[in-house]
Amino acid sequence: MSPQNEETQPLDGSSACSEEIEAFRQKIKGIREQNRTGWEATRKLVSSAQLPETLSRLASHIRTSSYSLPFQEWLLQCCQPEKVATNRHELSHQLKTLTGYPTTKALRALCLFLGVHEATPVEPGSPEITPSFLEDLLRQSPNPYEVLRHVTVPSLLDIGAGDLSFEEELVIACEPWLRQSEKTLILHAMDRLQPGSQLGGRYHAQTDRLTNMKSFLPNRLQFKFWGGVNMANLSTLKEILPLYTMVTCHAPATPTFAYEPTRLSSATIRLALTKTKGLFREVPWGKEKALEVEQAGQVFNFPAWKFEILGPLALLNLIAHRGQLCVLSAIDSEVFWELLAQLLDNEQYRPQNVLFEPETIAEVFGTLYSELIHLPIGASVQLAQLANLRKQIPCLSTRNSMRPALRFRSIEIRRGAVLEGIPSSFTARQFPHMSEELTPWWLILIPE
Numbered sequence: 001m002s003p004q005n006e007e008t009q010p011l012d013g014s015s016a017c018s019e020e021i022e023a024f025r026q027k028i029k030g031i032r033e034q035n036r037t038g039w040e041a042t043r044k045l046v047s048s049a050q051l052p053e054t055l056s057r058l059a060s061h062i063r064t065s066s067y068s069l070p071f072q073e074w075l076l077q078c079c080q081p082e083k084v085a086t087n088r089h090e091l092s093h094q095l096k097t098l099t100g101y102p103t104t105k106a107l108r109a110l111c112l113f114l115g116v117h118e119a120t121p122v123e124p125g126s127p128e129i130t131p132s133f134l135e136d137l138l139r140q141s142p143n144p145y146e147v148l149r150h151v152t153v154p155s156l157l158d159i160g161a162g163d164l165s166f167e168e169e170l171v172i173a174c175e176p177w178l179r180q181s182e183k184t185l186i187l188h189a190m191d192r193l194q195p196g197s198q199l200g201g202r203y204h205a206q207t208d209r210l211t212n213m214k215s216f217l218p219n220r221l222q223f224k225f226w227g228g229v230n231m232a233n234l235s236t237l238k239e240i241l242p243l244y245t246m247v248t249c250h251a252p253a254t255p256t257f258a259y260e261p262t263r264l265s266s267a268t269i270r271l272a273l274t275k276t277k278g279l280f281r282e283v284p285w286g287k288e289k290a291l292e293v294e295q296a297g298q299v300f301n302f303p304a305w306k307f308e309i310l311g312p313l314a315l316l317n318l319i320a321h322r323g324q325l326c327v328l329s330a331i332d333s334e335v336f337w338e339l340l341a342q343l344l345d346n347e348q349y350r351p352q353n354v355l356f357e358p359e360t361i362a363e364v365f366g367t368l369y370s371e372l373i374h375l376p377i378g379a380s381v382q383l384a385q386l387a388n389l390r391k392q393i394p395c396l397s398t399r400n401s402m403r404p405a406l407r408f409r410s411i412e413i414r415r416g417a418v419l420e421g422i423p424s425s426f427t428a429r430q431f432p433h434m435s436e437e438l439t440p441w442w443l444i445l446i447p448e
């Protein structure tokens with residue numbers, strides 16, 4: 001049946017924008033006949049492999065359109081992936097109301113009308129999703145890595161990747177939809193440990209895993225690992241993308257991110273390191289240099305840079321500039337409260353030169369501390385429900401950045417090391433066996 005023949009139906013649940021719906025319905029009438037070539041081009045957009053991506057692109061076209069917000073919301077309801085899968089009856093009624101066509105043809109008509117069929121191929125590293133789309137998606141799915149399915153060129157950068165077990169778990173989890181959708185996942189991982197160094201132990205990228213990752217899913221995975229690179233020098237890497245769909249950092253290094261240099265003097269940091277870790281000094285180590293740490297009569301050797309402090313602001317700057325969605329997992333208590341202090345608006349959370357120790361943390365964070373500490377394992381909370389988010393996070397450098405200003409629109413806190421059904425890192429999987437460690441935290445952040 002052509003749209004011209006379709007009789008007018010009531011526009012349920014849409015009184016706020018009924019005039020706009022009617023005007024849209026008039027404009028879309030006959031679109032198929034007016035643009036036969038375009039109509040043919042939409043056929044492949046609704047194949048079962050392409051449909052999830054098409055719905056996501058339709059949603060972003062709607063969000064960037066000039067239609068009123070209520071009408072955009074109404075249109076967005078017609079493109080919800082879950083509705084397409086589970087509530088086809090309601091969906092087909094809505095779509096028929098709007099276009100006069102049954103569901104699949106209606107979606108094709110929307111693609112044609114909104115220009116989704118002629119969108120140019122997406123370049124890796126270009127922004128594909130809006131923060132509000134991400135917010136909706138995270139509300140619907142507890143697995144943040146789901147977002148990778150919703151973009152044309154999914155990409156992820158993992159900072160301080162360690163032994164690459166997270167990369168392996170992620171690729172195994174993504175394999176079915178990568179094969180089905182014929183998309184290619186760009187997976188970049190980096191770590192400061194120098195490949196071949198005798199220091200760093202279990203955190204070295206495992207050779208077998210590196211080889212396997214490179215040959216796994218040859219057309220569906222572009223994997224790259226940089227070893228011996230400080231995250232502070234990331235922009236010197238030739239193939240680094242300006243922006244990734246996701247940036248992750250699992251078990252952010254301690255003490256690297258456990259002290260914020262804009263809040264604590266170098267003397268205070270040094271004192272804290274000696275108090276908590278022991279006496280330390282640089283020593284020769286074969287052809288390398290090592291940091292020798294003496295603690296309770298025992299001597300440990302680490303990479304020479306182990307106690308170089310970058311601080312949470314450096315990490316937040318990096319992830320917010322490079323990621324559309326950022327996931328920090330298995331964050332230990334030392335790093336968590338220092339990170340949190342930088343995300344909150346009130347200066348009371350950033351007392352100058354006060355070390356965050358168990359007693360001071362309770363005092364500085366007050367009711368926020370009590371609320372977070374009682375968060376059960378597996379539970380989550382939006383930080384904005386507990387305190388005001390920081391309006392402007394200090395920018396350490398705007399070089400090579402697609403985002404000059406720094407602000408997080410949404411920050412979700414989760415409690416737990418490993419969350420059911422979600423790819424995890426080596427360290428995250430060790431937490432349950434470490435009796436002295438407190439339950440770690442997750443931060444899932446959407447930069448503005």
Ligand SMILES: C[S@@+](CC[C@H](N)C(=O)[O-])C[C@H]1O[C@@H](n2cnc3c(N)ncnc32)[C@H](O)[C@@H]1O
Pocket residue numbers: 159160161162163190191192193203229230231232249250251252253254256310330425426427428
């Ligand atoms: C606690 S380990 C976590 C490793 C892995 N993400 C995991 O969860 O198992 C921290 C990692 O961060 C790396 N790292 C520390 N400082 C770094 C820096 N400035 N740049 C890049 N990587 C760094 C360390 O070499 C180490 O592999």
